[in-house]
Amino acid sequence: MSRVETGQGPFVRNAWYAAASSEEVGQGLLARTLLDEPLVLCRTGAGEPVALQDRCAHRFAPLSLGQRCGDEIACPYHGMRYGPDGVCTHVPGQGTVPPQARVRRYPTLERYGLVFVWMGEVGLADAAALVDIAQYGQPGWGLSRGHALFHACLDNILDNLIDPAHTTFVHQRTIGSDAGAQVAVQASLEDEHTIVCGRWVNHAPAVPMVQRFARPGGLVDRWQFYRVRPPCTSWVDFGSLPAGSPHTPQAMDAAPYRVLSYAFLTPQDASHTHYFSFQLRNFAADDAAVTTEFNALYKATFDEDRVLLEAIQREEERAPGTPPVRIASDAGVARLRRLTQALREAEQPPASDQASTVRAISPS
Structure with missing residues (x-):
């Protein structure tokens, strides 16, 4: 890989990236694009920040245009619901959920009044990788x-x-x-x-x-x-x-x-x-x-x-x-x-x- 002298080189993904202030992430749905990837952010009822891929597995409608149903997000197009883990829990009009009906969940970390998202390999996400501010x-x-x-x-x-x-x-x-x-x-x-x-x-x-x-x-x-x-x-x-x-x-x-x-x-x-x-x-x-x-x-x-x-x-x-x-x-x-x-x-x-x-x- 040649070194980049001008313009933006390939993104380094294995890192914590600030996605929003803590105040921005609430019970509503916040759309934000990080590293060219569309995300939807919200909080569970227990206050945990959640970051999901902002694209329904069905026909790719942005989940950020949907509605909250408790801790779940309902797709605005056909009402499929996704839990905080990104797994679809309900498909209106049918009794089963296709096993592939899921979206990516990104690890999150809340610190310093910001919500951070790990954009790389999930298994490498480590809170110690974020800078410590004494x-x-x-x-x-x-x-x-x-x-x-x-x-x-x-x-x-x-x-x-x-x-x-x-x-x-x-x-x-x-x-x-x-x-x-x-x-x-x-x-x-x-x-x-x-x-x-x-x-x-x-x-x-x-x-x-x-x-x-x-x-x-x-x-x-x-x-x-x-x-x-x-x-x-x-x-x-x-x-x-x-x-x-x-x-x-x-x-x-x-x-x-x-x-x-x-x-x-x-x-x-x-x-x-x-x-x-x-x-x-x-x-x-x-x-x-x-x-x-x-x-x-x-x-x-x-x-x-x-x-x-x-x-x-x-x-x-x-x-x-x-x-x-x-x-x-x-x-x-x-x-x-x-x-x-x-x-x-x-x-x-x-x-x-x-x-x-x-x-x-x-x-x-």
Whole structure:
């Protein structure tokens, strides 16, 4: 399999993908497309989130257009009912149910105010594969949230989220400034699953977000560490200390301004991506007004990325296959692309198996 340089490569399926916020999934039927697969989401009476293939086994009518019958879903076309396990339980007008009358049920996991769906092999679904966030729900950490649908592919969005250098030019109204323009970015593997790319910008004026909420009395040292765990999770550790402070984990924990921004990215298809996000902040944790302001400021920040990424998407669609020129700040992007490629190849059968499959399905 050749490495993808532009556009969206094959989806990695063995992963937890955010499908909806917890609030979106209720007793009604929610239609959502993930990785080009139509799903219907709902909750059982006991509160368990359920994700089923959104296609009746009979004539493929979308189940999301049907009705709830207790914990079952009735198809809008002929009333066939499906249980939470995806098995048809009733066919109006006949006493038996064909054994093949079933739809796929996807494993679900609810955490961090989101409902996640495992889109790959059911036997590989493991709750431990979802990133662990120690600060979530802990005292002293405020929470803000957002969701948007980008007309941009997942691969390009992740490139953006392993790239601290762009903040100097794209986000000067919020988290960037000219002070970082000449500061090199360092990229490395934090562990076998996670890439980290970041830098310290020292003895510089505070960026607008820090000025607004921390009100430093002078110059600051600020850090930006971008982490990506492919295929679909990103988090950014951003904070500020008085200039000359120690750059230790202890000092960062006690900083007057620190925000951990998480993004869970789910392709709708090869050119549209759901961007579920939340921010954990170490100040004004219980201040509803600050939360409201944070929601607006981070929406504005992500919109700045969205406008550029959607423009890039249009250009890639106009001139597919045009190779990009790489520069020094793309070190994290290069590592990310290699790691994602390894995940894709791990999900593909060996070439000999592929040949056997082709022979098996080819007409004699």
